Amino acid sequence: MTKKEKRTEEKNFITADYLIIGSGIAGLRAAIELSNSGQKVVLVTKTEIEHSNTFYAQGGAAAVDPSRVEDEKDSFESHAQDTLKAGAGLCNAEVVERFSEKAHDGIEFLINQGVEFTENPDDEYPYELHQEGGHAKPRIYCVGDFTGKAIEETLAKVVRADLNINILEYHTAINLITKKWLDKDQNEDDKCYGAYVLDRQNKSVVTIKAGKTFLATGGAGRVFQYTSNPENATGDGIAMAHRADVDIANMEFFQFHPSVLYEANLEGDAKKRFLITEALRGEKMGGILTLEKDSLEDFVLNYDVRGSHATRDVVAKAIDVEIKAKGLKHVWLNVTTKATCKSKEYIKSNFPEIYKTCLEKGIDISKDPIPVVPAAHYMCGGIVVDENSETSIRDLYAIGEVAHTGLMGANRLASNSLTEAALYGKIAIEHALANHDEEKFSEVKIPGWCASSKERIADVATMNQFWDTTRTVMTNLCGIDRNEQRLKLAVATLTALVDVSTDIYYNFFPTHEIIELRNLALTAKIIAESALWRKESRGCHQRNDYPERNDDEYMIASNVD
Template structure:
């Protein structure tokens, strides 16, 4: 629906993002509070919908919480916060049960013709089979179910094609008293009007920033909006240098970065060179089931060493019926592009996939700004450390949606002063753009130099070159933003350029190689930096964003 410009919409809770995190928390609040869920496009068009593999949880009798915790800590390369890891792991079975009760059609094992326990698969970094899934389209099953349940609630308003522009805070308005979030300015894309939304609580569930790279497995909406808005509102961010590249995206221009699930390797698929030679055993004793950072770097190394465009993933040694049964969507998509994975290897390359850092949030999702929460990929709770383990991402969304919802309900059970009237968006001093090509050019330049200079393998020289480029772009974007009316592309470009700088500055600060951050100048981990986060603070840092590396032994949100 369209709203006249300046109309002040009011809710108890405004949720920015409509994936598993956003819809998950909305459903847990809906019986008590009036909630709005913003989606940049159609409700389903986010990373949750396209997640293939599954959700990790301990169900196998030979598995344990301690084993899941140990695997996650190992993948995170010494940077995880163990309290966040243990909270997430121990609440995983409950999260799966909640989804099952909502109607998510998880795949079950079938023995003697009777369906019983969940079918569990295995992915990189996991020592046991513990990935619950709905064939090879788990995200689609979760997202469509959550949308269906959300549509049933009268207290949840689902606002499609609404793009958040910026958070509104007491400090920005010059109000007396402590700073707090008051709502957000939001672009109604159907009418090109900016709407003012008031809310006592705002939840960022907006996902990550992989669109900052030229090649990504993510849909177009992954433009770092929540991270950028939180930074501009005064929140700190952490560990932005740790951008995960999924090792296996189909190398096919017509596929637009179609992800090939890690579950294929869990079921025996082998990475190989064009001549059929396997290579992962030369990089890690776990071979094809090594964590994603190791596999992505190994593929990148082999491509550069041999001057090849891709490597290959081969599961054709498994029975054709097994492949079609376990990976029906991947098989069908590959077949439509001329690749029969039951008979031949398929070409794959790495692509940007997941943002391990983000807005600093505690175990209840609270950020530095009163009333503002961050959950899911937009947040940094310490769960993932220097590298996210496969199938812990949807799990994170569900677990922290529950803990944040409980905290918000406690908060709203106490009386609070009424929200002040918020000013309408003022665009009286700007004009329509006659130079849209500036946005298009800057967009292409940003994503290209981020891929070339701040990708899988980095160096100090490349990072300094990228920093110089991004500073120039930020100046041009700021000037454009102040003179012309905003639109979707400009908002996303502004956010991506800011997040790009946070990534670059964080990468320059970490003078070692750890997890997803690998630099040629410091190729080994520095033992003194184990358990140390890279934290950037907008309110105390000069314009060059000089980072401080501090111990996460302090609670999230508190520097030591």
């Protein structure tokens, strides 16, 4: 407990055996698994439960069906090798092996919940499998080009109908409640007892005492100006974990998606950009990236023998280099009939959302190339967890994008994330159920929340400026192309912004905007500090002052102090 947080307690109090913060695929599976075990669950989410990073995922979920292993059409080893190669030496090999063997469990769960993956009536295998960049075989399960939306809406429907799950929408988590936070002088191993949460609609703080807490808060794409993430991806789980002294690793590895739709009228603002799935560059579609609109020359071949089919880190860097070297605003993704030999009907039926969205903006992708730029997409690092998804603090778990399981390494292989989130949402629950001590939990006394001030902030314009400055600094100084000079300036500026946002937090009642600014600035600083520490180029962390990979010194995960 900090000196500034006095003990004038609020009366809003909830006791729960299990608290889940976040409502993407990981959080929703965890809630469903707990309910199926007869447990009562509290699920906290910042907006509606459907509004998560999962909703916006287009590509799909990667997994090898054991039946295809028996038929020798794919193998667990192949999926593992593709994952290890993408991870550039920093994956945990045991985690990767276990994931590749169990990944299909996540697919089976989703099918059982009602997700209707695209079928393939012309093949003996019932589902149409796609092959994306970095994968040696077709193993991506999709629902058209709106896989995440289909998954999120299906799971949300199940959760909304479940009386065991108490859904708290428009609730923003503020801080974790831990043993050391309650008593900084105690020397026992730390333990999590729940969280303080802002009820945005009633403008009050709720104390949630929980036997087990699960952080499923997703990523932090909003720390950058240009991102495929929705507005609630502000690094909340990372920031809360850091304040609770939970181990965090590999935050310098932030993956930029190579292709979001370029729109000139969005230049300079922070609006979410429309994602153009990698499946358009996949084996079945065969799209290519070009520098000129009418060209059929794949410029990525100058950087990698796989050309436009290479992994995200390779393609994103190639685009970034060309844009900066030639003063371009964007490059072109060509999936036209001329380039791919795919009919307009094929394109429309396989990528209906992309076709519709682009057509609304005057682009018929069967005839015209798509202007694209890279944008922040996925956080490869996160909160360090063990094989059971438990963090360095007992009774605190992290699942989904916010977690560092050891699977992603220095760069995520396309479409592994949805599968990982679905799988570990179950693994965490199995461990939590097997290690729940209700008697000891009931003995713990948790004080109610007390804000150091009940005054509402009036100068919103200045706070918005701090928000914009954070993202501008990250985009310009800690984006795809990094160096020591930029990173030192970024760290210095972000340190000041963390101090300012902390002062605002303690001097005013914690609104949703104040909480997000505090988390955004801290998460950005963690990313920049990690990037400054790693003096090499590896995976999706690229430094022009250290352009080579250095296995002698940096074949290790970074750690955040």
